[in-house]
Amino acid sequence: xxxxxxxxxxxQRYRLVGEVCPRCHTKIFPPRDVCPACEAEAKTLYxxxxxxxxxxxxxxxxxxxxxxxxxPYMVALVRLEEGPLVTAQLTDVDESEVYIGMPVEMVxxxxxxxxxxxxxxxxxxxxxxxxxxxERQLA
Amino acid sequence: xEVMKPVRPVGIVGYGAYVPRYRLIVEEVSQVWTGGNVVxxxxxxxxxxxxxxxxxxxxxxxRNAVARAQRVCPGFSPQQLRAVWVGSESxxxxxxxxxxxxxxxxxxxxxxxxxDWQFACKAGTEALQAAIGFxxxxxxxxxxxxxxxxxxxxxxxxxxxxxxxxxxxxxLGPLDFALVEIEGSISYVTDTPDFWRRQYEKFPEHAGRFTxxxxxxxxxxxxxxxxxxxxxLTPADFxxxxxxxxxxxxxxxxxxxxxxxxxxxxxxxxxxxxGNTYAGSALIGLTAVLDVAQPGERILLTSFGSGAGSxxxxxxxxxxxxxxGVWTTRQYVQRRRPINYAQYSRLKxxxxxx
Ligand SMILES: [Zn+2]
Numbered sequence: 001x002x003x004x005x006x007x008x009x010x011x012q013r014y015r016l017v018g019e020v021c022p023r024c025h026t027k028i029f030p031p032r033d034v035c036p037a038c039e040a041e042a043k044t045l046y047x048x049x050x051x052x053x054x055x056x057x058x059x060x061x062x063x064x065x066x067x068x069x070x071x072p073y074m075v076a077l078v079r080l081e082e083g084p085l086v087t088a089q090l091t092d093v094d095e096s097e098v099y100i101g102m103p104v105e106m107v108x109x110x111x112x113x114x115x116x117x118x119x120x121x122x123x124x125x126x127x128x129x130x131x132x133x134x135e136r137q138l139a
Numbered sequence: 140x141e142v143m144k145p146v147r148p149v150g151i152v153g154y155g156a157y158v159p160r161y162r163l164i165v166e167e168v169s170q171v172w173t174g175g176n177v178v179x180x181x182x183x184x185x186x187x188x189x190x191x192x193x194x195x196x197x198x199x200x201x202r203n204a205v206a207r208a209q210r211v212c213p214g215f216s217p218q219q220l221r222a223v224w225v226g227s228e229s230x231x232x233x234x235x236x237x238x239x240x241x242x243x244x245x246x247x248x249x250x251x252x253x254x255d256w257q258f259a260c261k262a263g264t265e266a267l268q269a270a271i272g273f274x275x276x277x278x279x280x281x282x283x284x285x286x287x288x289x290x291x292x293x294x295x296x297x298x299x300x301x302x303x304x305x306x307x308x309x310x311l312g313p314l315d316f317a318l319v320e321i322e323g324s325i326s327y328v329t330d331t332p333d334f335w336r337r338q339y340e341k342f343p344e345h346a347g348r349f350t351x352x353x354x355x356x357x358x359x360x361x362x363x364x365x366x367x368x369x370x371x372l373t374p375a376d377f378x379x380x381x382x383x384x385x386x387x388x389x390x391x392x393x394x395x396x397x398x399x400x401x402x403x404x405x406x407x408x409x410x411x412x413x414g415n416t417y418a419g420s421a422l423i424g425l426t427a428v429l430d431v432a433q434p435g436e437r438i439l440l441t442s443f444g445s446g447a448g449s450x451x452x453x454x455x456x457x458x459x460x461x462x463x464g465v466w467t468t469r470q471y472v473q474r475r476r477p478i479n480y481a482q483y484s485r486l487k488x489x490x491x492x493x
Contacts (some may be wrong), residue, residue: 014198014244047246069492070189091190092160094476108198108244109190120231122194122240 011045013123014108018084020046027082050106052080052126057090057098066112078104078126092127103129142323142369142453143268145275150317150457151309152212152281155203156426157196158305158413158471161186165300165414167480172295180386184303184414186478186486187289191304192231194240197287200308201245203465204283210461212316217245220310221279222252222270226262226418227306228336228343229289230255241285252282259334260383261444262286262418263306268450270311271321281312288417293342294489301386303414305471307422318460319429319438322453323370327362334445345445351389354447359383359393362449363441370453374398378436381424383443384410399439406431412472418444425454427468432456 011017018029023040027048035042057076060067067073074090076098090098091109104126111123163186165179187196201223208215223242230237238253252273256266263286270282287306292298314320333354336343359382367373374380380399382390387410394404407424416423421442428438438454484490 010243011246014240015246017246069488089190091188107195109188109195110192111190120192120194122244125190 013111016048016050016106016124018046018048020044027080027084029080029084029086048080048082048106050124051129052078052086052104054090054098054100054102054104055079055085056100059095066114070112074098076104076126089125090127091125097128105129140325140365140369142325142366144323145271145321147275147277148314149271149275149311149321150314151319151321151429151454152215152312152317153204153206153208153310154307154318154426154429154460155200155205155207155465156305156307156423156468156471157200157203157287158185158423158468158474159187159191159196160474160476161188161478161483161486162475163478163480163483167483168295168300171480177300179300180388181301181414182411183477184301185305185416186483187304189486191289193225193227193229193287193289194231194237196289196304196306197225197237197241197285197308198244200287200306201241201283201285204308204310205245206465207318207461208310208312210463211318211458212312215281217247219281220245220247220251220283222273222282222284223247224252224254224256224266224269224283225285225287226256226258226264226266227286227288228257228259228262228417229291230257233338258448259444259446260385260417260420261442261448261450263422264440264442264450264452265444267309267311267422267452268324268326270309271324274311274313281310284309284311286418286420286422288419290415290417291342291487294484296342298343298345301410301415303410303416305413305416305423306419307426307468309422318456318458320455320457322455323366324450324452325362325366325369326448326450327358327365328448329358331358331445331447333447350445354445355383355385355389355443356393356396358447358449359441359443360397362451363397363439366451366453367439372437372453374403376437377403377439379403379406379428379432380439380441381407381421381428382441383421384408384424385415385420387411409468409472423468429456429460430462430467430469432459434458
């Protein structure tokens, strides 16, 4: 059942909790209990900072089921500052503003709603840090 | 009436605001529905993105509050919170507390209270009162109280001109490291039918002119006057006064009637730029004041919630707020992406797709 699957993954979806390898200290996201670098067992939880940069991105115009109401939206591969590459939506940004290498930070947003009666699924997205910094200086 | 004061001194150890980035210039509402005949009561209002609701907005405000608490309170962690209380008129679920979602996103321990609060626009200060009592009784060392709304107004209705989005989060704790001391509070409640929303209805109803004198002005004045009398204080003892801000006119009028000067009222006034943020309205005004307030300065905070009631608080600043790496309220207000009425209607879900 869908509901159970979401429940088990809330930590990683809501706040980027992954794992760290006890042997070679590789940071792992999403968590998979085995280090991708040295294959040691890795179950120690690790809180990622949420900072990273856009590695590549694309705009989704015809969205899969459940995401129609959000189209068009941008999906990016984000290189987290701790190393892993994560696929996530970009938010609070216009298409013309996004570029490869753009610094981004994690926010928790609505990923989708099943329908008016179903559950609301929350999870991480990324938004530009520069925008935040620019506006900080403006203030 | 006697002032309410906790047994153990309580203060605000961290706070944070949130405002979504989209803005509707409210003149557009008037153009669409009255041919421009209505003079808008505010200039613009904040509108949530398609992927935002009271839970996501509360999460960001709460993360800002945690960040400030960690800068003033050595070793503070969300694991020390014993309550995550969200007050709102627009909880995402009718049944399933918003607090559960916010707590999980912050990484609190599961040993918490997390019920939602509702009392129209004073749901946030109701949560604040409860958090003061929870910490002040010694039952908890830290409690998080949030007032946040993504307000709904029926297209063309008077409410659509002002219904905005945003709010603020506060971490209450023992006084030792607090930025602000809670000196005392008084609440005032009557059964007044000025504004309501029935179960299963999307938009609220209001009693037109009735929302002014017998509702807003009567309850705010009663609570604020009782608190100042009980504490033997006058408007001259306060540097700032913060009132619920449903429009520009009301908070200025009630403030001046109580004897406050414009300079005491202005720093908290955000409604012209972000609209009425309902349960977040008085509280986000308070964050704008805390961003600039100096030690020793006193703040009067008075909310108003339809139905109706007001919570009045007397606060005294103990330390300037830290802002390194945390957005100020002004920065959220200035982060601004204007949209037109058609884009706004899409964000509000007012188009039928199938
Ligand atoms: Zn390894």
